[in-house]
Amino acid sequence: MAIRNSLSGQLLRRSSAVSGARFISSWFRSIEPAPKDPILGVTEAFLADQSPNKVNVGVGAYRDDNGKPVVLECVREAERRIAGSQFMEYLPIGGSVKMVEESLKLAYGENSEFIKDKRIGAVQALSGTGACRIFAAFQHRFHPTSQIYIPVPTWANHHNIWRDAGVPMKTFRYYHPESRGLDFSGLMEDIKNAPDGSFFLLHACAHNPTGVDPSEEQWREISSLIKVKGHFPFFDMAYQGFASGDPERDAKAIRIFLEDGHLIGLAQSYAKNMGLYGQRVGCLSVLCEDEKQAVAVKSQLQLLARPMYSNPPVHGALIVSTVLGDPELKNLWLKEVKVMADRIIGMRATLRENLEKLGSPLPWQHITNQIGMFCYSGLTPEQVDRMTNEFHIYMTRNGRISMAGLNTGNVGYVANAIHEITKSA
């Protein structure tokens, strides 16, 4: 069209007339540089390091014993089946119905009455982050004066998520530094002291960053107390299957709460347990009193998602529903998840053994007591800096070590470094 062509012509005229363009002073003068993300920034620094000895025990992404990222065989097979065959038409705002169904079965139980009774309002979400963010926005919209109680410590991004959603945060005691375990009495006291009907964020399994989980008995007591106080329990479950190797076992805390009659909220992620990190696939669910309420809640979750991203990405969802929906692939997945979890459990034992063999004066049983991808080593920020600067070992400054980054090739080196730095502590 002649009309359109002439716009390019005018463009040429314009740019040559304005060479060395006149700039108004920038609108963005007052925008400060943002600090590096404390977790993802570690990987950036690691990648930039040239040392042959460098070790990345920063971000929680699984590595095999050769330190390589892993794509699960069940995932590859699922991808082969779906490649090119699907039209990439928009998913509904709430995402893939099949994927959501499978996710609910995984979390709530294959034969859960709540699923049968259609009492769960659920949407596909952008992995765990996206699920938490939609819930936080939902909480803000319908309980605008509420706060969220988060454990100390918790995954750093939890703070960002609820803050950007406009929900103020309060904390409850969780980690006990002296024992490197759970501060159970502190936790129970803080639950009790919170005003009735508060919102509580709980890690369903494999607490991030500490690796410290309540025992089954402790979970029952927590559930009872939360029930008495009428609090709302919101679970972040990013490691189902990854903690013990058995997804059913890792969902135990949730099942306890469900048996107790809680109406829970739940964020699920497939980043770790299916290795779908970059696909951003997860699920947000809210258990309601009845089907009608579940439908209403889901509609409101969708209303929040539409102005954030319209509808969620399809690729990861297809992989998940293909894997979980096919008995053979699902069995393969269960095996592969167990292999990953077992390797990590093995690394925990090896790291602890090495430290004890080196004659470390400090206690290290917390390494094997803790569970999941992370170990809260007890290293101070200064010690962490030494780990990085002297030994090229990259981790977050809270002392969190991603066990997935350890392998038979580097565990000795890391144990040695820890020992060197802590032996005179």
Add this chain to the structure above:
Amino acid sequence: MASSSVLSVATQCVSRNASSLSINETHKGKAKLGGSTLRFSKSSGRISMTVAVNVSRFEAIPMAPPDPILGVSEAFRADTSDAKLNLGVGAYRTEELQPYVLNVVKKAENLMLERGDNKEYLPIEGLAAFNKATAELLLGADNPAIKEQRVATVQGLSGTGSLRLGAALIERYFPGAKVLISAPTWGNHKNIFNDARVPWSEYRYYDPRTVGLDFEGMIEDIKAAPEGTFVLLHGCAHNPTGIDPTPEQWEKIADVIQQKNHIPFFDVAYQGFASGSLDEDAASVRLFVACGMEVLVAQSYSKNLGLYAERIGAMNVISSSSESATRVKSQLKRLARPMYSNPPVHGAKIVANVVGTPALFDEWKAEMEMMAGRIKNVRQKLYDSISSKDKSGKDWSFILKQIGMFSYTGLNKNQSDNMTNKWHVYMTKDGRISLAGLSLAKCEYLADAIIDSFHNVS
């Protein structure tokens, strides 16, 4: 759980709610107990009672209305009529009215599968190869802004997600600033700015009398806005009207925006789809950048690469210095992290592969021309059908002047409802039809429907 402890919990609930206890024993059911609900379930031969903790915290939550655009497809799917036609959502269809996966996309996906790429997290800002490719596609690879590193690009969740990042940036760093959006505009623009808490108002755009652009009204309203307003512009193929400014009008718009020290914010969702040429369709954005303005641009690959469900797009901020671009990019990342941490990888790799492989890129351009060409043909056929059937003398030439996937028919809500209820033609209530969902074969039928709705329904 021993029944005694269950009852003791029940007692606590009763005392909190000061109501009398009455239980209806049923096999499976509920009984109200003050503000709580006793739930009964039969398990292993005995009735056990669990007290549901509170009345749900979300008891009072109302049902949200269906999305005005995406809800149309749902309604269409439920319609059993053979004559039904979906002209709702802007998703490209072939002449056979089937969804279309571009050949280059299939090729790119196969390449990716063969390579066995891993699925690690992308950085918060997304895939570097994608970010480079998308900025170059938008501005031209030899654009001085790119050479001078003045462009901050962050991969976003298609157009929506990219717009949302831009809106969040405005809310945080330009407190009190408003966004001016066209009347009408894509329905979701308002939701995005509302949820991001950025105030907005409208500038005149669509003139119902001419079914064209109210250019004077637009200029007036842009002039009247307080200095430093963000002006949301559709780069090409305006949604929902299909009415774009002429090149001369773009120049005037740029002048006014520059004079008033406003900040242009482009939504580019149809690059390539308007004229068939990727470069041509980017001319408006490139003009503003060449003027020396700082510009925000949201991009989407949903339509032009058919990657709808992969959610791939980008937020670009072209600023006056590379130092400023660096700072802005860091803050965009900080906004993205608590939304979704890092963006999905699959769509980004497809785009990077297609744009970055010369043979695939050329093939894409050809497919792009083909898709845009089909829509132009359908426009022509629709216009021809209506003009020959409609004896009223009404001027339907606006159909030919409009551009892109959509046509603003000028039908009002009642008339649009008639289209659906009587003719099983699904469209949005603002009178917008998606020509991407129309085949040559259905043009006559649609012409009949439009003529009937326009003349016989008020």
